[in-house]
Amino acid sequence: MWKISPRSIALIGAVFGTLARALARASIHDRRVAGRPLPRPRDMARPSRRFYEVQVPDMQAYPKTHLKAVAAIIFAITVLIAAMPAEERPAQTVPVSLSIEPEPKPAPIAPPPAEVVPEDPWVDVTVRPADSLSRIFERNGLPPADLQRLMTSGPGTKTLKRIMPGQVLSLQKNESGQLQALRYSRSPLDTLVATRADHGFDVFVETVEPELITSFKTGRITANLPSLYHAGKYAGLSDNLIMQLAQIFQWDVSFALDLRQGDAFGVLFEEAYVDGQKIKDGKILAAQFTNSGRTYKAVSYVDNSGQRDFYTPEGASLRKAFLRDPVHFSYVSSSFNPNRLHPVHKRRMPHRGIDYAARTGTPVFASGDGKVMIVRQNNASGKYIVLQHGEQYTTKYLHLSKFAKGIRPGKTVRQGQTIGYVGATGWATGPHLHYEFLVNGVHRNPATVRLPKAKPITVARRAAFEASTAPTLLKLNSLMGHTTFAGLPSDPASSRDG
Template sequence: MYIQQKINKKRVSLAIVTAILVAFTAYVSLTPSQSTQTAQNETKSTTSVATSNASPKALIASATHQIQSSTEPEPDPQPVVKVFSGKIGKGETASTLLNKWLTKAEVYELASTTKKTFRLTKIRRGRPFRVTTTDGDFTQFEYEIDNDQCLSVTKSDDGFVAKCKDIKYDITTERIHGVINSNLYEAIANAGEKAALAARIGDIFGWEIDFIRDIRKNDNFTVVVEKRFREGKFQGYGKILAARFVNQGNTHEGYYMKDKDGFTQYYTAEGKNLRRAFLKAPLKFSRISSKFSKHRLHPVLKTYRPHNGIDYAAPRGTPVSAIGNGKVIKIARSKAAGKYVKIRHSNGYESGYLHLSRFAKGLRVGKKVKQGQTIAYVGATGLATGPHLDFRMKKNGKYINPAKAINPRAPKATKAQIAILKEKVKLLDPVKDTAQTPNQAVDNAV
């Protein structure tokens, strides 16, 4: 490439010199009478007159410009980039989607590349995707796994490269206030907001307020919430940074913060956790088929022995939830308990889930789970007469009756966190701090 450029430069220089000599020779060869005759014969052409009367320098410059213009390389054409976007259709797979741009072998290679990042067998109907091509050739595939993360697969000379990346949003923080006339959902709608916000408020104060029985007219709420936008379109709510609900004259407040394990919690300004340590039950059930007992006739063995749990009758495949935040300490199978899971919680508590049909994908020993997370599914493995969940709890190594277990609040905030929480009070009432605007209070307290 370097040698070719050098040759091209020499050719251009030679052409310029030649043009200069030709122009100069033509000029000096014209006699005065010839010049006059030429001018008289070509008075109708201003261009010719201008050329014949031009000075040697002008002729040389003109010739040089023409030579340079003809030797300048044309710019490379810009690549044509196209983006094809849409949503995963009913019955659509990665193969049926990508075979428009890739061969079967390339689709297989791409899918193999994503196995450690996100298996393409998990793509769901209705989720957005984008395919980018350059000059008609595939260059990138993007699939939004959920509202927070996106799978990105790019093609290079070395093959495919897959990674997960955070979805970027334009985020605004707003303070929303509403008054109850009949129920929370109606009040949220009257405030111009979506029903999802009502559900979020219910989750925060669900341990404090029964939103079916306790709500009264003129109860009110105030929340400071993040709103997420993409390309100017509302995409849902982010974190609720602070919330207040006044119910029957009693004020309840909660402020967002992560605990030491990275779980989202809502605390009072004094550090009290609004969440209880455990759910009331690990699944939605139709009935209790057997209670906790120290002396029960075993339905299979036909002998009396302790029953250290509560049996919840439920259809096979019913999701089973972790009753509280904790860490999985055992996933196993035994002749009596069938498939089972054990979780260790804080303050000496442990929960057990027996007779399962299968475990949730990705569940493993040592993994942290959060309250309400699906960990398994109801079955009838082990010594069981039908599908049900045998749910058990221990406190400091001893079995306790789950129905009578004290349900303490989740751990309170640390001293360092309490200092931050007291600052977050300004989120709900920024006018109390006259030195700050509402937006400044939000920025400083988050």
Template sequence: MLKKLIGIGLLLTLLIVAISTLGKSEKTYPDEEPVNLQTLNEIPEQPPLDTYGMNVKLYDVTEDQIRRNESLSLILNRHGVGPETIHNIQQEARGKVNLNRMIPGQRYRIYKNDDGTATTFVWHRSATDYTTFSWGDDLRIENGSIPERVSVASVSGTIRSSLANAIQAKGVSQRLVVELANIYAWTVDFYSLRQGDNFKAIYENRHVEDTYIGIGRIKAAEFEHRGNVRRAYYFEYGDQAGYFDADGNSMRRTMMRVPFEYNPRISSHFSHNRLHPILNQRRPHYGTDYAAPTGTPILAAGDGVVTEAQYRGGNGNIVQIRHNSVYRTAYLHMSRFAPGIRPGVTVQQGQVIGYVGQTGLATGPHLCYRLYKNNTPINSVTYDFPPSDGLSPEYMDQFLVRVERLDAMLDELGSSEADRLAMY
């Protein structure tokens, strides 16, 4: 009995020792050095850098705007930069940035050392793009950009007098009017919009840091015009993008209905028997006259080749474009042609080809816009232009998923909604 108790005791003792050993075991690795907590605490704090990567603790920073008739050399000279350094900067800038594009109102920054010596100049070429000129230890010129932040908002309303007034009443930038006009340029005559027509738009607002810089892309839109509802959806596919209707047909047409960025007032319609305002004779008027200020840009109604660009009697300065074997257009009474516009030149739809004037027989500044189909004049205001190519079948499934999502967002917008609704 005593031997049995002794044996049990020995077993318990060995078990306790084993458990104790396991609890204190440590795994070691060769060549492992212990962590020095003091070294970790001594890691230097990162210097505070501004948007342009400059350590603001090391410089006295002056921010200002370019004034009228100011140039880079005048600005740098005013801040104590010598003529030799300015000359070297101007030489280095060649091929990197166009200094002639400095315009009043653009922002800039000057960085100076503690002794007041200027070493860096940052020029904001736009809201997002800037150029940094540094001439401290060595001369460097670098272009950069500030990332944009995009938020999505929406607006809807009913037209009482004009689309521009309706959107202004919502507190939204007038740029939205231009963007909508671009989307619907081939399908909606904005001059014929009437009281009671409705509109909706889901669009992007662009921000740089905490500053609003304008309207971005329109993601989807709707126009209810004379009882007809037209929706447009932005879609990116492959390396291309554009606006399409719900069936994947392009919102673009082979020809623009109005060759302007916006829809000016029609001062004289297409007619087979119009009383000429100067000659006081009844004769056909195979065009549509758009009254607009002298110098207003005129756009090519479609892709094509310029066949005429000259002064021609009562037509004044005229440009004609052959778009294909079916369509050609003519633009009369221009004040001048856009640079490079001459016979044989290929132009793209929406490209500026000239500017409104009143050359030839004209009582005031306007454009007489003429459209020909198979060499027969037709009314560009009422003609139903064929659409451009739509989406190929391989993208339709992806497109329809996007349409479903955007339709739900558009459906949530009431035409009588008083305020913009931030979507996300």
């Protein structure tokens, strides 16, 4: 006869529940005795670090085998109860099986229960000005022999010589007062960990992968924000991103001289986060710049050789044979002046070159790969350099204060290489670079002359390029589309020096 009262059913449930808990606890205890350390509270607080990730599967997987047996017994009893005549089965029996449910998940082990073997305490030490590791050891009562032992434990410990005030070192002492372990967060992304071993210390670096979040920012050149730097800052771009943006378009846009009111830009870029904190800007994914009514777009793409570069949406390289400015725009003082006067002649162009007003000593770059033809000084041009680029092109750089090291006739130079420094030698009232661009011996405007271009994406790679870049470009276009700039008419008639 099946005569089980609700009370006895509840009792059976309670008994098995207790049994399950006891088994789970015992199994965890066994594991600890077997020599596997439990996670220290320290590591538990850092969910992104390695220790924790290793421990979690252990903790969850372990008690399962024991609980399976318990669950089987309970299941059998539940089946028996279910087989009872309906009128003898009171409603209260239902919770029997339910009361078992929470038991397969024993309480998580964080924080560790009181019976855990206590770990030696960690002390966080903030590096003071003029501190060294030996001073920190002394202050914390650690033996100098341990410092020696630590510093000879491998090349990884070298970075401990470069600790900076404000950084934090975590030290762990053992019961003998020796250094047991040390942690040094060198950056938000990596931490040096040294643990005492038989011979010296085991040293390794824990690294955290930052979470990359895509951001979009946009800005516009105005009378109050006349340079890329001003407009970029106002848009919330870091110095680093402003420089990256200028680099992307440095072959098409003269950020030093050609910016106009109404010029606008948009940048899609990555930001790196660790534990919800932004730690740095990542790379630019795509960008757009509108200069004098003409829009340039660029998208980042890693080619099959692993090289990351920027291309137009059609797959053409943005690189060209010549940079627009042979001086970095951030040094040029007349960065926004559509009706610029010649600094010496005080009249509108035309004169046969482009003038960049910048402080004496500002580096001057070779605008393209080439060969040094002339390095000389005369009354009119002062110190000047002439470069030859292939058969057709010549560039000239005048009024330099000095030449860069190793710049001599016959030497080859690379695009962007410093060849000299801005000055006011020769006929110049103030420091500036006078730059000339000649095609087949005739002065030309480098902004409008047709130039050879770098290799585009090959036909074979075209499909892969489009598949890879389309989502990014779609995002950029959509975000730019949502941006409304108080449209200032572009002014193609504005004078440009030639």
